[in-house]
Amino acid sequence: MMQPRRTRRHRAMAVLLLVVAVSVASCNNGPGSEDEALRVNLWASVEELTGVDWPTDADGQLREPLFIEDPHTIEIEIGESRPFVAESQLTFLVQDSGELVDVAIQPPPAPRDFAPTLDDLEVLLDRNGVLADEAVAELAAWRAAGEPVAEWPASPRLSFRTQLAQASMFVEARKLDDDGWYYTISFSRPVELWPSLQDLDSDG
Amino acid sequence: MGRLRHDQRGAVAAEQVGVFVLVAALVAALWVVAFPQRVEEVAEQAVDCLFQAHLDDCELPLGADAEGREPDSVEPGGGDPTVPPRHTGLADFLADTPPGTLTADDYRDLAVEYVRSLLPEDDPDNIHARNRAITQAYAELYFLDPELYKWAGMAAFASDLVGDGIRQAEAARQHGGPPIPGVSDFSFTELSRALQYGNALVFTDIYWQHLAYQHGGIDAIRRAHDDGQLHETLYGGWLKIDAGHRRGDPDLVWEGNKSLLFYEQWVTLQEGVYDQHRKIFQRLSSGPIGRVQPMTSPIPGHDVTFQQHVSGGDLGDANDRWAWISDSMLPAWRELEPGLTDDLWEFIR
Numbered sequence: 001m002m003q004p005r006r007t008r009r010h011r012a013m014a015v016l017l018l019v020v021a022v023s024v025a026s027c028n029n030g031p032g033s034e035d036e037a038l039r040v041n042l043w044a045s046v047e048e049l050t051g052v053d054w055p056t057d058a059d060g061q062l063r064e065p066l067f068i069e070d071p072h073t074i075e076i077e078i079g080e081s082r083p084f085v086a087e088s089q090l091t092f093l094v095q096d097s098g099e100l101v102d103v104a105i106q107p108p109p110a111p112r113d114f115a116p117t118l119d120d121l122e123v124l125l126d127r128n129g130v131l132a133d134e135a136v137a138e139l140a141a142w143r144a145a146g147e148p149v150a151e152w153p154a155s156p157r158l159s160f161r162t163q164l165a166q167a168s169m170f171v172e173a174r175k176l177d178d179d180g181w182y183y184t185i186s187f188s189r190p191v192e193l194w195p196s197l198q199d200l201d202s203d204g
Numbered sequence: 205m206g207r208l209r210h211d212q213r214g215a216v217a218a219e220q221v222g223v224f225v226l227v228a229a230l231v232a233a234l235w236v237v238a239f240p241q242r243v244e245e246v247a248e249q250a251v252d253c254l255f256q257a258h259l260d261d262c263e264l265p266l267g268a269d270a271e272g273r274e275p276d277s278v279e280p281g282g283g284d285p286t287v288p289p290r291h292t293g294l295a296d297f298l299a300d301t302p303p304g305t306l307t308a309d310d311y312r313d314l315a316v317e318y319v320r321s322l323l324p325e326d327d328p329d330n331i332h333a334r335n336r337a338i339t340q341a342y343a344e345l346y347f348l349d350p351e352l353y354k355w356a357g358m359a360a361f362a363s364d365l366v367g368d369g370i371r372q373a374e375a376a377r378q379h380g381g382p383p384i385p386g387v388s389d390f391s392f393t394e395l396s397r398a399l400q401y402g403n404a405l406v407f408t409d410i411y412w413q414h415l416a417y418q419h420g421g422i423d424a425i426r427r428a429h430d431d432g433q434l435h436e437t438l439y440g441g442w443l444k445i446d447a448g449h450r451r452g453d454p455d456l457v458w459e460g461n462k463s464l465l466f467y468e469q470w471v472t473l474q475e476g477v478y479d480q481h482r483k484i485f486q487r488l489s490s491g492p493i494g495r496v497q498p499m500t501s502p503i504p505g506h507d508v509t510f511q512q513h514v515s516g517g518d519l520g521d522a523n524d525r526w527a528w529i530s531d532s533m534l535p536a537w538r539e540l541e542p543g544l545t546d547d548l549w550e551f552i553r
Contacts, residue, residue, distance in 0.1 A: 063523070064523075064526060064530070065470060065522075065526075067470070067474070067522050067523065069479065090475065090479065092470065092471070094437075102436065102437070104471070106475065138432070150316075151316065151320070152320075152329075152334065152404060153316065153319060153334070153338065153403075153404035153407050153408055154312065154316050154404075154408050155401075155404060155405050155408045155409075155476075157408070159432055159433060159435075160432035161429070161430075161431075161432035161433075162432070168436060170432070170435055170436065172435075174476075176476060176480060177397065177401045177480075179480065182475075184471075184475065186435065186436075188435075188436040188437075189436075190436070
């Protein structure tokens with residue numbers, strides 16, 4: 001939107017006010033973080049989360065997803081299976097009707113080269129006992145093919161999904177612009193088990 | 205445990221304001237001392253930028269239309285009328301794609317091939333032409349089946365706005381001048397690259413799925429999912445779109461499109477762009493720039509700015525951004541869509 005031109009005095013005053021406003025805004029950064037492990041239980045009520053309270057809106061309704069972006073340790077309980085434990089830089093939690101249905105983590109502290117990213121991913125999966133056959137095969141295939149190179153606008157990306165005992169695990173590695181590779185791991189209820197979608201699909 | 209950004213904002217205590225005013229005055233004084241010969245010139249440039257007085261000389265990113273136009277005023281269309289498909293080059297391109305079982309990678313390749321075909325042969329690396337090609341590709345996707353591809357229509361408008369942002373960031377980058385503390389102390393080169401990368405990233409992540417559905421139906425989507433190429437959220441979205449299509453249930457179609465938008469915002473863009481450039485988007489949305497030049501909606505006729513909807517919000521914070529997109533922008537797109545098809549058609553050359 002076009003604005004009327006200001007005089008020089010107005011401009012100088014505006015700049016000073018802007019700097020003041022910036023300084024005032026800079027005190028809105030709130031409290032620091034607490035060092036506490038995050039423990040989540042897939043398929044359980046979000047009220048059972050340990051280490052974080054699920055935010056609600058003014059009406060007390062649960063807000064949509066939860067995005068936690070300070071480095072932290074997360075322990076993911078998936079039914080009777082052994083918990084999946086990782087250091088995460090970013091964690092993304094999704095609830096559906098108050099039930100935790102999706103947990104995504106981003107373990108590497110910084111983007112890095114392709115091979116070390118795969119090494120790190122393999123170690124993490126192995127340490128958590130979920131280096132299933134499919135995962136082994138996928139990672140071996142990624143290594144054998146080497147770092148993908150893509151023309152604009154394609155962005156190098158690799159992913160696989162494997163079915164754990166009680167969850168679907170989706171692993172994705174991708175390259176961030178020129179900054180290197182990172183990966184994410186997400187645990188979800190298989191879509192086929194979502195009651196509403198199962199109904200829809202069976203109507204087919 | 206990590207803090208939650210949306211819990212970080214709060215009212216500033218009155219006594220803190222006084223302290224920071226003093227600090228600000230000191231900062232301003234130091235700044236004047238540091239740049240004595242240029243302070244007036246810089247101040248003039250800065251305020252001209254902030255008030256968009258010289259769009260050609262010094263433009264700020266992500267602001268109003270590059271030509272200074274106000275958004276078109278569009279009367280609400282009432283939502284969900286029948287919008288007929290229109291024939292496009294993409295329809296021909298898909299018609300020429302032999303039937304058969306294609307993989308997710310095949311569809312990704314098709315998406316890349318098509319958008320590259322829209323680039324000018326004599327200047328295929330031009331960043332603005334690339335943005336226009338993506339915008340056009342989205343618009344053509346929408347017109348394949350406007351009753352289904354709601355995300356694509358919205359994406360075309362969003363990509364067009366990103367194109368304005370790229371032009372403005374490039375103009376500011378070339379303009380130079382010292383950064384103003386807390387206002388423009390970020391790299392316009394970084395901003396331009398972030399916008400270009402985000403534009404391509406969203407295209408890469410989502411476009412091919414539409415080609416898969418259009419060409420191979422829900423079976424192609426299911427195959428991509430089963431091959432580990434599609435996240436559950438996206439798969440769920442396509443199941444809803446497909447079920448809505450089969451049932452003639454527009455609400456379900458919109459819900460499915462919202463799932464695509466959700467993934468785009470919370471995963472593709474948050475991880476790939478916003479989290480990599482937090483300072484820039486904080487400056488642009490909740491800093492002084494955001495106060496003077498609010499973030500406008502890409503949807504013509506949707507006049508609710510980000511700052512109006514999320515007072516004090518940070519566009520780089522997914523919670524804040526999603527509140528604006530899902531509660532204000534998406535309903536507006538649904539309401540205004542019938543009156544905007546000609547605007548979308550203008551993206552197609």
